Structure formats: structure tokens, C-alpha cells
Amino acid sequence: MNNAISPLQCEVEAIVLASDEPVSLKKLRELLGDAIASADIRSALADLETAYRERGIRFVEVAGGWQFRTAPEHAELVRRLWQVKAPRLSxxxxxxxxxxxxxxxxxxxxxxxxxxxxxxxxxxxxxxxxxxxxxxxxxxxxxxxxxxxxxxxxxxxxxxxxxxxLPDSTQLMDEDEIQQLVSGPFATPPADDASQQPESEHAEQS
Amino acid sequence: MTPAMQQAPLVDEQPAHPALPPVHLDQFEGPLDVLLHLIRSQELDIFDIPVAMITRQYLEILDSEKKSENGLNLEIAGDYLVMASTLMQLKSRMLLPRPEVDDEGNEIDPRAELAAQLIAYEQYRMLAEQLNERPLMGRDVFTRSVFPETEDVERPLPQADLDALLLAFRNILKRVGGEVRHHIFSETMSVREQMGVVLERLGDSGGMQLDELLRDTPGREALVTTVLAILELWRQQHISVVQNENYGAVTILKRGMA
Missing domain, CATH: 1.10.10.10 (Winged helix-like DNA-binding domain superfamily/Winged helix DNA-binding domain)
Structure with missing residues (x-):
């Protein structure tokens, strides 16, 4: 990681700050011109992201682009500045x-x-x-x-x-998986043993 | 012969179970949420739901809600009552002397469908919580547009989409209160008339903000007619609709200008 800030990083900072919405790599390439290699831009972005991790402003990749945003630790301060309450989502x-x-x-x-x-x-x-x-x-x-x-x-x-x-999207069960899960314990009728509980080993739900 | 061995005991065999603390429906998102609460808080097995017990507890909750100060909220009552009858039906099915069988002759547990529904819902309930735990824009993290919109800034105006236009209309209609008198009038001609009026108003300037265009329209009906006129003009491509920024002012432009 490059500790000193490079001219390229400075240019990226300026562009990202001045943008209303997250700036994509494509947009950066457009603005910076063909002379700059994509790899260099990517590396500048990564360096900026790391550098800002320590600061009150973060440099994050969202929606396919890069954006500055205040660090969540300072939420209360900003809310005070803007005189707003924390909005609650139902x-x-x-x-x-x-x-x-x-x-x-x-x-x-x-x-x-x-x-x-x-x-x-x-x-x-x-x-x-x-x-x-x-x-x-x-x-x-x-x-x-x-x-x-x-x-x-x-x-x-x-x-x-x-x-x-999106977190846990791979763990999300679809209907078929759930069907399997619920019919599993009941699939085979147990023997006449009245005390046998129809529970399956893999029926544990976390 | 005792009821089918494969199915869990119907009767609540746990008299020592402590009474549940009273619950109010407004803490819950719906019947599935209530059932999940009953199951999870009592650490019941979702794959082996004690139907009689759950049904009893569920009905008790509905009952106490009915007797409470505000009674059972009519808006949500329907969903809760449907679940009540589902549970009661489930209870009867569990009483059948022989286990139920599907088309292929496999035994089915009548509770499986409910269990599936509960598990599916529980997943999304958890995912919703997880979403809420993320740093949220406007609540935990903030960003600022550096350059405010000025008239001098020359920027290509992005095309607004239908959603944006409809949203803008909705907001305007909201502001105009009043009753809508239900009488049949010659709609087509009124809309056509308004189309002409709108085009005239756009006249030489070539464009106008939606708000301004609709400002002097008297009453809700006229407003609706004008809205229809604008939509028709747009559909026929006599005008274009642009919006500078999300939720910003919508501008109507005569085609062929700008």
C-alpha cells in the first residue's frame, strides 16, 4: 500500500467529492483520459479506501461506484448538526x-x-x-x-x-428446500413404537 | 387404537408450562409473526408443532385483544381470523384416525405447510433485521451534494421516467383537496381541450415546470383532466418530460425545443 498520496489519488478525491452520486470506474476513466491505466485508477481507489478507514469520512464502494460518506460513529453529531432525529424504519x-x-x-x-x-x-x-x-x-x-x-x-x-x-443470499432457502426440510421428519412412518418421536436429525433450525 | 403414532400428541401435556406474558397485536407484524413468537419463545419444535396448544394460545391472544381497550383492529382482523380458522382446521385434521396420504400414497403431515410458511417468513424477518443493522444513509451515514442546483449550470437534462412523473402528479393531487363530484362528463373532449391549453401555455417559452403548469388549475377534476392531457401529450410525443435530480422538479418541454 502506498502511504503518500499520489496526484492520481488527489484527482479521484476531487471528482468523487464533487459528484452527486457514486462515481463509477468507467466515469473516472472518462474524466481522467486514456493516458491513465485502469489498473492505476483501481489501485488509487483501493489506497484511498484504506486511507480513509481511519478517518471521520469514509471512502466506500456502493452501487458500482465510489462515494464519500461520514463514518457511522459520528452519526449523532451529524444529526445534531442537521437538527434531525434518527429516522425509524418500520x-x-x-x-x-x-x-x-x-x-x-x-x-x-x-x-x-x-x-x-x-x-x-x-x-x-x-x-x-x-x-x-x-x-x-x-x-x-x-x-x-x-x-x-x-x-x-x-x-x-x-x-x-x-x-x-446482500448478506446471506446464498443461505436463503427457497420453497423447495423448505419443503424438503419440513417433509423430511415426516417422510417415513416410524414403526409401531408409540414412544418414537418423529424428529429428524437434520431438523435443527438455528 | 390411539391416534396415529406418527403425529405428535394433540393435547397439551405440559400443564406445568408457565403462563405466557400478555401480548398485544401491535407488537407483531401479523399472524405468522405471532405464531413464530409462540413457537420460539416457548422453544417448541417447529417441525413438530403442538397444534392444540398453539391454537389455544393464539385464540387467547385474539380474545384478549378483542377485549382490550381498542378492540381488534378491523384492518388487520381479517388476516388474523383467517389464521385462526386455519389452525382450527389443522387441529381437526390431526384428529383423523388415519394419517393423510398424498397422490402418491406418501403420508403427509397436515402441519407441514404451516411449518414451511413459518420458516419462510422467519427467514425474511431475520433478513429485514439484518438490513436494518447496516449503516443507513440519512440515519447513520451522511453525504452531501457539493454543488447546489443553479440556473446557470448547463447540464443535459435527463429524461424522467413514467414513475417520476406519476409521483410528481401524486404529490400535486395530494395538495389539492376537495371532493371529486361523481358526474359523467365528456372526458375525451375535455382532455383534448386541455391538451391544447397546455401546448398553448408552453407556447413560446417552450417549457415550464410541472408545478407552475398546474398551479392555476381550479379544483381536483380540472387537475385530473390536465394530468391526463399531459400524459397523452407525452405519449404522442408532443412534449418531453425531464427531471434534473431525483425527486426534483419535473419540467415539461415542447418537442422540438431545447
Missing amino acids: RSALETLAIIAYRQPTTRAEIEALRGVKVSSQMIAMLQERGWIKVLGRKEVPGRPHLYGTGKQFLIDFGLGSLQE
Whole structure:
């Protein structure tokens, strides 16, 4: 890692600070010109990220681009500066958002089936207004319901580089896996032994 | 012959079980959330749900909610009552003398479907919590646009999409209160008329902010007609719609200008 700050790093800093939204590598290449190698830009970005880890401002990769943001440790101070209270997200909003994020594209009906309750239109509208979800299209079934997915602002606001970075997405069980899990213990009828409990070894849920 | 060996005891054989603390439905997100709470807090086996016990406890919760100060909230009652009947049906199925069998002759446990639903929901409940634990923009981390929008800044105006336009309309309609009188009027001609009016107003300047365009429209109906007119003009590509920044002002431009 290069400890001294390089001219290239300085240029990247200036660009990223002056941008309204996360700056992609592509954008940086455009602005910096062909003379600069991508590898050098990448290395500058990595160095900046490391350098800012110690500071009150962080340099992070979100939504496929780079952005400066205040360190979470200083949240209280900034809220005081802006005279705002910490906004609270309702569990309904979070659950709806989680389902859309991990299952996109998905319909309202699917969300309602998973949550076991109706999803209010205001909830959907609120999530759309924040840019966290958007309509991707329609499902070609009777009724042609909207298909929902997450928007770029979701990645930015939750600090994700891409949807691939959603935590535990690989561990998420789909319907088939869950079906296996629940029918497992009951698949084979036990012998006449009345005291035998129909539990399976792999039935432990963490 | 005792009830099917493969199925768990229906009767609550645990009289020593301590009474649950009273719960209020507003702590919960829905019937699945309540059931999960009952199962997890009492450390019951989700693969071996004691149906009679759970049903009893669930119904007790609904009952105490009905008797509480505000009664059972009508908006959510439906979902909770559906689950109540599902549980009661499950209870009867468990009482059948012979185990249920599917098309292939395999035995099925009537509780499997509910268990599956609960597990699926529990996953998302956990993921939602995890999302909330991340540093959230506007709550834990902050960023600042350095350059405020000025009129002098020459930037190519990005095309707004339909969502943005509809959102802008929604906000404007919200501001205009009043009743919508239900009477049939010649919609098509009104919209056409408004299309002409809008084009005229855009006139020489070539463009106008949506807010300004709709400002002097009297009443909700006229507003809706104008909104339809704008959408039709856009569809027919007589105008374009642009938005400088997310949730910023929407500008309507006559095609062929800018």
C-alpha cells in the first residue's frame, strides 16, 4: 500500500467529492483520459479506501461506484448538526423491502403470501418514493401484476456495492428446500413404537 | 387404537408450562409473526408443532385483544381470523384416525405447510433485521451534494421516467383537496381541450415546470383532466418530460425545443 498520496489519488478525491452520486470506474476513466491505466485508477481507489478507514469520512464502494460518506460513529453529531432525529424504519417496511430485495422480481401477491398479511399501497409508494424499489415490469399472468425490484438508491442507502453483496443470499432457502426440510421428519412412518418421536436429525433450525 | 403414532400428541401435556406474558397485536407484524413468537419463545419444535396448544394460545391472544381497550383492529382482523380458522382446521385434521396420504400414497403431515410458511417468513424477518443493522444513509451515514442546483449550470437534462412523473402528479393531487363530484362528463373532449391549453401555455417559452403548469388549475377534476392531457401529450410525443435530480422538479418541454 502506498502511504503518500499520489496526484492520481488527489484527482479521484476531487471528482468523487464533487459528484452527486457514486462515481463509477468507467466515469473516472472518462474524466481522467486514456493516458491513465485502469489498473492505476483501481489501485488509487483501493489506497484511498484504506486511507480513509481511519478517518471521520469514509471512502466506500456502493452501487458500482465510489462515494464519500461520514463514518457511522459520528452519526449523532451529524444529526445534531442537521437538527434531525434518527429516522425509524418500520418492520413492515423492512420486511417488505427484504422480500423484494432477495426475491426480485416479485409481485405484491408473493410478498403478501410470505408475510401472511396484506401489503399496503402506502408502504409500496413510500418505498418507491425513496427509490428503494421500482416497478420492473409486469408478470404475464391474469391480472398482469407489477413486478417489483430494488432501485439504485437501495444499494446506495444500505451501503451495498451490488445486489450480490446482500448478506446471506446464498443461505436463503427457497420453497423447495423448505419443503424438503419440513417433509423430511415426516417422510417415513416410524414403526409401531408409540414412544418414537418423529424428529429428524437434520431438523435443527438455528 | 390411539391416534396415529406418527403425529405428535394433540393435547397439551405440559400443564406445568408457565403462563405466557400478555401480548398485544401491535407488537407483531401479523399472524405468522405471532405464531413464530409462540413457537420460539416457548422453544417448541417447529417441525413438530403442538397444534392444540398453539391454537389455544393464539385464540387467547385474539380474545384478549378483542377485549382490550381498542378492540381488534378491523384492518388487520381479517388476516388474523383467517389464521385462526386455519389452525382450527389443522387441529381437526390431526384428529383423523388415519394419517393423510398424498397422490402418491406418501403420508403427509397436515402441519407441514404451516411449518414451511413459518420458516419462510422467519427467514425474511431475520433478513429485514439484518438490513436494518447496516449503516443507513440519512440515519447513520451522511453525504452531501457539493454543488447546489443553479440556473446557470448547463447540464443535459435527463429524461424522467413514467414513475417520476406519476409521483410528481401524486404529490400535486395530494395538495389539492376537495371532493371529486361523481358526474359523467365528456372526458375525451375535455382532455383534448386541455391538451391544447397546455401546448398553448408552453407556447413560446417552450417549457415550464410541472408545478407552475398546474398551479392555476381550479379544483381536483380540472387537475385530473390536465394530468391526463399531459400524459397523452407525452405519449404522442408532443412534449418531453425531464427531471434534473431525483425527486426534483419535473419540467415539461415542447418537442422540438431545447
